[in-house]
Amino acid sequence: MLRKIPILTAKESVSSAAAVALPKTSESPQLLKIRHSMSHVMAMAVQQLFPNARVTIGPWTETGFYYDFDNPDPFTEADLKAIKKGMIKIINQKLPLQRVEVSRAEAETRIKAQNEPYKLEILEGLQEPITLYTLGEKWWDLCAGPHVEHTGQLNAKAFELESVAGAYWRGDENRQQLQRIYGTAFETPEQLSEHKRRIEEAKRRDHRRIGTDLDLFSIEDEAGAGLVFWHPRGARMRLLIEDFWREAHFAGGYELLYTPHVADIDLWKTSGHLDFYRESMFGPMTVDEREYQLKPMNCPFHVLTYASTLRSYKELPIRWAELGTVYRYERPGVMHGLMRVRGFTQDDAHVFCLPEQISDEILKILDLTETILSTFDFRNYEINLSTRPEKSIGDDAVWDLATKGLTEALQRKGWDYKIDEGGGAFYGPKIDLKIEDAIGRMWQCSTIQLDFNLPERFGLEYVAADGSRQRPIMIHRAIFGSLERFFGIMTENYAGDFPxxxxxxxxxxxxxxxxxxxxxxxxxxxxxxxxxxxxxxxxxxxxxxxxxxxxxxxxxxxxxxxxxxxxxxxxxxxxxxxxxxxxxxxxxxxxxxxxxxxxxxxxxxxxxx
RNA sequence: GCCCUUGUAGCUCAGCGGUAGAGCACUCCCUUGGUAAGGGAGAGGUCACGAGUUCAAUUCUCGUCAAGGGCUCCA
CATH class of the missing domain: 3.40.50.800 (Anticodon-binding domain)
Known part of the structure; x- marks a missing residue:
């Protein structure tokens, strides 16, 4: 007899194929116009309701649009409703949007007449010809377009105002705090409801929700923000992940290290971290008149381990990994579940090798990365190769060799990648890998970075075949990145339906x-x-x-x-x-x-x- | 750190200037039941914390902490 059981198929658990496709803004010229125009309509509606609101910028985003206002009072939820009503009115009037080309002087006169200081500042950065768009007869905005021809081309039933948030003028935290209203718009109401369904779906998968429901972990007020408590069920899962990780690393030719959680602060002076990241570190503590630092990174420890004895070229490559828990000071207000915390565990590894070994070592790392990520059903990747930035150390020959090694490894692996020219760290080129989850979101987890800086700073050496002392190449790499964060991503990927x-x-x-x-x-x-x-x-x-x-x-x-x-x-x-x-x-x-x-x-x- | 919102039972939330409620979960009793909620009883709360206003504060005001949505930042 057949029983009626709601069955979750393997396919559904990892991907919920949507019937309605939702293009990103940049993928649809029409959608781009709609969203861009919608932000102007919103700005006009806001200024009708709040004559004191000054306009700033209102661009489209990949999933919608926003507009930043300088308004004496913050907008409330009730205001959003009123603004939405005002927008519908404007849409129904089928107001034309017209592109007008003006001289700088005229633009300036017009802006001054309207008392829009932010627009004036924007104008300063613009080159002629200056274009503006009129919306109906009374309202206009400096804008390069493009826009729909008239507001009748906007669907009053296919847009939504979603939230109000603070934002800084020009993204600078020292400047005026503005009120940003986020919204989204589509061509059809069906697309809007699909968009809302996806938001609900993301909510259903939220690892914070699932973590509480399934009693996996918690973050306790009494202990402090950003510090994770693993409950028995979550701890068991973490242990399974770690066991798998260790097994894969031993199979991949790694040895494991355990290093201290605190160390003399001089170590961080030598490494350079203190200079760069002092504000992101927990403060030092004094013990026996010596200053100690809670570790924000594992690398100096691995470097010291390397330097603890004289190394021969015959030992290289040395591959050392550690599940190293680090602590970083994150500013209040930036913490987010397991995704952004103050104490987390890096699956950190360092490979010390000869220059000619780079390509092979990177390829091995790519293989291991694939092995590990695919075990959690992450099979689609987006890869970036970042090359030498302007401000950097090391000579050209080494950079070329290293960049060539990374490129070669990616080609041997047969993975497509994008090049981020000049996007590397000052100390070496890198490969970043993003994984795609079951609902199409991309998450950056893995990173492979070459480092010419630390071996230099710590004076690392090996004895070469000719008896000379040489500097090894150092590769930092993490596959999960942060175990906590990966756990969160994985939980959302499976929506709590773990394999x-x-x-x-x-x-x-x-x-x-x-x-x-x-x-x-x-x-x-x-x-x-x-x-x-x-x-x-x-x-x-x-x-x-x-x-x-x-x-x-x-x-x-x-x-x-x-x-x-x-x-x-x-x-x-x-x-x-x-x-x-x-x-x-x-x-x-x-x-x-x-x-x-x-x-x-x-x-x-x-x-x- | 900044802007907005929020903080009441383990969870989800209601409530209100006169000192506390629901559903689920939990405990016990009855029920021995075959594929997504059997019935009953009970226990459980410094209403985040601190100060102020008031005869009286969970409720109003301020501060602190934390969470949420953003901004900024992210080795």
């Missing part, structure tokens, strides 16, 4: 009656002995409730145990990803679960019984 191997509780045993509790306990100890994470639901509720709780907690496999199962030595399996798996022998379940863990699989593979 079988990673779930903190893999199988929940649901006894139909108390009579089968003994059998359930036997199964549970069998599973535990095999390293499979299971629990018996002892709440004593009816089966329907047990199922509901299990599904709400996103347990990958629910195993119903009744008199029938106890008698036959089976379990009735219900998988979140695979649906009803029917009645399965206990040894077969054990086998399949063990195999799934070993293979780090998303679900169980049950052979014919």
């Amino acid at each position: 079988f191997w990673l779930a903190p509780e893999q199988i929940r045993l649901l006894p139909v009656t108390d009579e089968v509790m003994g059998y359930a306990e036997t199964i549970q100890s069998e599973l535990s002995a095999a390293g499979i994470r299971s629990r018996i639901d002892r709440s004593g509720e009816r089966l329907g409730k047990l199922i509901r709780s299990g599904e709400q907690q996103k347990i990958p496999v629910l195993a119903v145990i009744g008199a029938q199962e106890a008698e036959q030595g089976t379990l009735s399996l219900r998988s979140r990803r695979q649906g009803d798996l029917g009645s399965v022998g206990r040894s077969q379940v054990l086998q399949a679960a063990t195999a799934a863990n070993a293979a780090r699989a998303a679900g169980l593979e049950l052979g014919a019984s």
